[in-house]
Amino acid sequence: xxxxxxxxxxxxxxxxxxxxxxxxxxxxxxxxxxxxxxxxxxxxxxxxxxxxxxxxxxxxxxxxxxxxxxxxxxxxxxxxxxxxxxxxxxxxxxxxxxxxxxxxxxxxxxxxxxxxxxxxxxxxxxxxxxxxxxxxxxxxxxxxxxxxxxxxxxxxxxxxxxxxxxxxxxxxxxxxxxxxxxxxxxxxxxxxxxxxxxxxxxxxxxxxxxxxxxxxxxxxxxxxxxxxxxxxxxxxxxxxxxxxxxxxxxxxxxxxxxxxxxxxxxxxxxxxxxxxxxxxxxxxxxxxxxxxxxxxxxxxxxxxxxxxxxxxxxxxxxxxxxxxxxxxxxxxxxxxxxxxxxxxxxxxxxxxxxxxxxxxxxxxxxxxxxxxxxxxxxxxxxxxxxxxxxxxxxxxxxxxxxxxxxxxxxxxxxxxxxxxxxxxxxxxxxxxxxxxxxxxxxxxxxxxxxxxxxxxxxxxxxxxxxxxxxxxxxxxxxxxxxxxxxxxxxxxxxxxxxxxxxxxxxxxxxxxxxxxxxxxxxxxxxxxxxxxxxxxxxxxxxxxxxxxxxxxxxxxxxxxxxxxxxxxxxxxxxxxxxxxxxxxxxxxxxxxxxxxxxxxxxxxxxxxxxxxxxxxxxx
Numbered sequence: 001x002x003x004x005x006x007x008x009x010x011x012x013x014x015x016x017x018x019x020x021x022x023x024x025x026x027x028x029x030x031x032x033x034x035x036x037x038x039x040x041x042x043x044x045x046x047x048x049x050x051x052x053x054x055x056x057x058x059x060x061x062x063x064x065x066x067x068x069x070x071x072x073x074x075x076x077x078x079x080x081x082x083x084x085x086x087x088x089x090x091x092x093x094x095x096x097x098x099x100x101x102x103x104x105x106x107x108x109x110x111x112x113x114x115x116x117x118x119x120x121x122x123x124x125x126x127x128x129x130x131x132x133x134x135x136x137x138x139x140x141x142x143x144x145x146x147x148x149x150x151x152x153x154x155x156x157x158x159x160x161x162x163x164x165x166x167x168x169x170x171x172x173x174x175x176x177x178x179x180x181x182x183x184x185x186x187x188x189x190x191x192x193x194x195x196x197x198x199x200x201x202x203x204x205x206x207x208x209x210x211x212x213x214x215x216x217x218x219x220x221x222x223x224x225x226x227x228x229x230x231x232x233x234x235x236x237x238x239x240x241x242x243x244x245x246x247x248x249x250x251x252x253x254x255x256x257x258x259x260x261x262x263x264x265x266x267x268x269x270x271x272x273x274x275x276x277x278x279x280x281x282x283x284x285x286x287x288x289x290x291x292x293x294x295x296x297x298x299x300x301x302x303x304x305x306x307x308x309x310x311x312x313x314x315x316x317x318x319x320x321x322x323x324x325x326x327x328x329x330x331x332x333x334x335x336x337x338x339x340x341x342x343x344x345x346x347x348x349x350x351x352x353x354x355x356x357x358x359x360x361x362x363x364x365x366x367x368x369x370x371x372x373x374x375x376x377x378x379x380x381x382x383x384x385x386x387x388x389x390x391x392x393x394x395x396x397x398x399x400x401x402x403x404x405x406x407x408x409x410x411x412x413x414x415x416x417x418x419x420x421x422x423x424x425x426x427x428x429x430x431x432x433x434x435x436x437x438x439x440x441x442x443x444x445x446x447x448x449x450x451x452x453x454x455x456x457x458x459x460x461x462x463x464x465x466x467x468x469x470x471x472x473x474x475x476x477x478x479x480x481x482x483x484x485x486x487x488x489x490x491x492x493x494x495x496x497x498x499x500x501x502x503x504x505x506x507x508x509x510x511x512x513x514x515x516x517x518x519x520x521x522x523x524x525x526x527x528x529x530x531x532x533x534x535x536x537x538x539x540x541x542x543x544x545x546x547x548x549x550x551x552x553x554x555x556x557x558x559x560x561x562x563x564x565x566x567x568x569x570x571x572x573x574x575x576x577x578x579x580x581x582x583x584x585x586x587x588x589x590x591x592x593x594x595x596x597x598x599x600x601x602x603x604x605x606x607x608x609x610x611x612x613x614x615x616x617x618x619x
């Protein structure tokens with residue numbers, strides 16, 4: 001695991017000094033080693049967190065004659081098989097590292113070789129022979145890669161701060177910030193700056209010395225299905241899930257450093273720990289955090305699994321310095337990020353990093369196996385498709401006429417939406433009626449959902465598709481990449497910890513997408529097929545527990561230790577001058593939250609993170 005940065009400037013490169021300065025800012029991503037390469041037009045840099053081949057895995061790594069160089073962030077789980085294949089083609093290896101495989105894979109197959117990789121990765125390959133720079137990113141976007149194409153050439157880095165250090169112009173992209181106000185994250189390929197983009201998951205870009213570039217997509221998520229095909233049965237699906245899941249776990253247990261697992265007490269992380277224990281001779285190291293508030297404490301559930309598999313269990317009840325944590329987040333994310341579960345993600349990573357350098361997580365189970373309430377809510381709302389349009393409009397008018405604080409207002413407006421996709425977004429992101437009152441007009445996305453076609457091309461499906469299929473597809477292709485994986489990457493890397501996600505093995509995802517969603521959504525619950533495939537390994541008491549999610553007592557903090565901090569920022573003169581929010585309505589949200597009548601922590605946290613990030617960017 002590493003952080004990478006560099007640039008390709010066809011008219012002349014300033015050497016590696018700037019690449020080193022860019023990498024110095026991401027030392028947390030790789031505190032163990034650093035390395036640089038430069039010639040007259042290109043410079044590559046890296047910071048390394050040593051996981052495999054500790055002695056000879058130094059980067060950058062070249063081919064036999066030094067004409068092709070690579071810097072790499074991630075892990076290639078099938079590198080041994082690829083090494084054998086490439087050696088059969090005559091390639092000579094000098095190290096045991098997975099990084100070196102990338103060089104020879106590129107030499108042998110070009111960009112077509114990327115599809116052979118099984119892992120998480122973001123890497124850059126400089127080909128001095130063709131004077132071209134290749135950037136590539138893994139299928140789900142587990143590893144980040146920002147880039148900026150300027151008249152002088154292209155700059156890239158694992159984090160935005162690298163490009164800022166390189167002097168890339170950073171004019172705010174107001175449209176990207178509007179997207180943040182809608183979703184609480186900025187989706188790929190956008191960044192908060194007009195000149196900077198994120199390389200899309202499953203994609204590559206090739207930059208040439210004449211200023212031209214080519215981009216391509218080597219993988220796309222198969223569309224979820226509503227009905228079984230090819231004679232697939234539930235029993236066969238369970239057998240496939242179980243076999244490929246165990247293989248995915250086994251591959252991610254390969255490391256030359258101490259390894260463990262996050263254990264939240266949920267089905268996904270518990271299944272990962274169970275599989276690890278069944279495939280390991282030594283006790284698995286597990287890590288759980290809890291809070292004093294019983295509603296946010298899953299330590300008892302985690303202990304059930306730890307006890308069943310006799311893990312080397314580590315747990316802690318946290319009383320964190322929440323002001324310090326919240327104020328530090330913008331420096332880690334480099335962009336506004338409104339998912340408050342980043343805080344427990346940071347805390348569990350910090351805790352685990354005291355004992356191990358690699359941790360497996362259960363990320364991806366909810367997205368691939370229909371575990372989220374958002375998908376089940378979409379299913380329950382299908383009845384609205386059969387209501388006459390005139391009735392929908394009437395119900396929407398009633399909803400619009402109700403005061404903000406009236407319960408059912410959001411439900412009525414969702415019914416009035418013209419199609420299932422817009423209904424999904426109305427239910428599962430900031431509702432329009434709230435945004436229209438809270439945000440000033442310049443911070444609102446256009447109505448009608450036109451932005452979906454522009455900003456989420458390839459991540460939404462046509463309106464005539466099954467609404468649940470649409471919701472599942474968007475959860476994986478957009479929300480997972482833009483929110484969940486960004487959160488885990490930044491929070492784990494802030495603590496120099498590598499996190500691996502067996503649930504997001506692309507071969508397992510391919511199987512999951514072939515499973516009809518009805519097999520997962522039964523009895524008002526999700527992940528039923530996953531439970532059927534793996535549940536016999538878990539304590540029966542755990543399977544009966546309600547889903548809690550990876551959350552923290554933020555609503556209580558905003559009425560307690562974070563209250564003054566929240567007010568100091570959201571009622572400050574600098575924030576009011578930005579013209580983001582209606583002062584009167586924001587004051588109403590604050591007072592309503594204070595009174596305990598309604599928890600408004602979701603919206604208040606999103607605005608707080610935006611304000612903190614803007615101050616960080618301006619400093």
